[in-house]
Amino acid sequence: MSEDKKKVRIAFFDFACCEGCQLQLTYLNEAFLGVLEHCEIVNFREVISDKSDDYDIAFIEGSITRECDVERLKKIRKNATYIIAYGSCATIGGINGLRRRYTDEEAKEIVYPGREFPLEAGWPRPVHEVVKVDFFLHGCPVNNDEVVLALKSILLGKGYTPPTHAVCVECKLKENVCLFEKGQVCMGPVTRAGCDALCPSWGNTCYGCRGILDNPAEQGQTDLLEKYGYTVDDIKEKFDLYNTCKMEADKNE
């Protein structure tokens, strides 16, 4: 019983998202059971029936869209010692930001042409635009290795800071041929690393899911575009895909 008390109580909450990041936990296998030895999951709606309001760490998955979600999140903030924004929808707004290209009315018109119905469309926001976030775990979906590393570090009281270098660094270390050389446009030069350059290593490009670096090498990116004959407009749309919320926030600063 006393041992149980020492366990850190963890809760998972999902907002507007695909719940794919929660799903990653079921792939942790024995590592998942290992984590369970040190903590107790008290809220994980997708997998367990029991619910509790008593927890130390709250993982927030998804973007915050509606007023009722804001209220729910504020309650969670009050209950939790630490809040972890978990996955791109939570850390940077992710692809939910694409919805910001349209007003509520336009979005409704696209999905329900010509029909009036009561519906709060909501405005997609990353978690930190609503409440204070203690730690960020980026990615669409999150990277399990990083999740375990961060969780261990947080449980040890050391906190967690995501990588501050670009995906390009990881891609070079894997000795991938640069995608610009292959006639592709890639977000790798300005995107936060931590994924081990997974998408470029699988023949695809980087889409920027881990967010734009706090201090991206802007000149480097500009030089690169120039070298391969692209304009800023050619890549503007690639920035929108995951980073609409961040770009709007920067604009408003």
Added chain:
Amino acid sequence: MSDKLAKKDLNINVEHVTRVEGHGDIEINIKEGKLEKCQLNIVEAPRFFEAMVKGRSMFEVQHITSRICGICSTGHCMASVKAVEDAIGYEVSEQTKLFRKLLLHYETLDSHLLHVCFLVAPDALGVSSVLPLIKTHKDVVLRVLRMKKQYNDLCSIMAGRHTHPISLVPRGWTKLPTKKELEEMKSILLSQVDDLTQTVELYKTLQLPEFERETEYVALIHPDEYAFYEGDIASTDLDNDIKPRAYKEIMHEYNVAHSTSKHSKNKRDSYFVGALARININYDKLNDQAKAVAEAVGFKAPCYNSFHNSTAQLIEIAHCTYDSIRIIDHFLENGVDYDDVVTSWPTTDEWAGFKTSKGTGAGAVEVPRGMLVHEYTIDGKGIVTNANCVIPTNQNLSNVDLDMKKLIPENLDKTKEEITLLSEMLVRAYDPCISCSCHLVNVKFV
């Protein structure tokens, strides 16, 4: 029924049904022994995916729609690339198709196993979740975790990762498995034969409720195979099958007066999509190993007990396992054409000569929860100008409702707790994916 029961009053509200994907509430009101209301309220936050993809390139649309749902990401990708290819009239290679079928099997295996063992079995074993089973049925939990980990590994080998596949793009694959990887996949699948037998044995011990309600069953049908990736649309109520592009002939989306959700029906008030529909329509196309499982658990098609959707899933687990081995053997024997890779986006040179004519196309795929259709209109520059996604869970919502309206009155002699559990079990049997169903709208039927 006794007088006491006849006058029974009961209000049940289950907020955020657990062990389903997404947020849904069950509401049941019984007054004087009469069922006044029973419904599944979907309370998931709307995300407006059709608006998200409108105006985006056809070469990234599968990347976006994959994010409709983490569990069903492969299925959404698959429907997406098929719709795009159909819209621009692009024919993929036979090799591309066969590898897509393989990846689709992996997703079905993973999703079905999670549903049957983690989401359904706890009810049948009388516990609130898989967690208490770690103490009482540790071998079962470890087996399921092991199998899930292996399915994840299989997806990773094929597509870079399971959730949001990387190498599955319009026109084909950006990376193909090596011979060594093919052998690795085969050995993983062969190693699961024993786990599969154990899973069937466990399933035999589960008690599913007695219930029957015949309805219309809709699934893809293919002349040569148990259809998942391709085929025409078949219905138990129709004599002739229809082409995927004509999906609206069967999938009539409609609005309920008291609801903001899109429901779906054909001629009757509801229809069923999912493993049970597939098996009711395509039972004879199952492989021998799957038929053996069906016999072992006493399953006979056609089956009209919705709870047995889980049984149909178990049978499909066997089918997909052995069909995956068949596909891998084909490539081990005939080799892989490694020149058949594409880039995710056209290269600078390809863009120079790139043009499409404006067109609309549809992709219909059997995903774990039933038939999924994506339909896009694409303009001359490859930009999506219109999109529609018809989601399995949405198609089943009316059928869940009608099942509940028959099931609850048949069980009024039970306690409130028993009725609550029964209704939750019914909802879970459909394996609803509410993230998917609310990709576009806040469903609420009150």
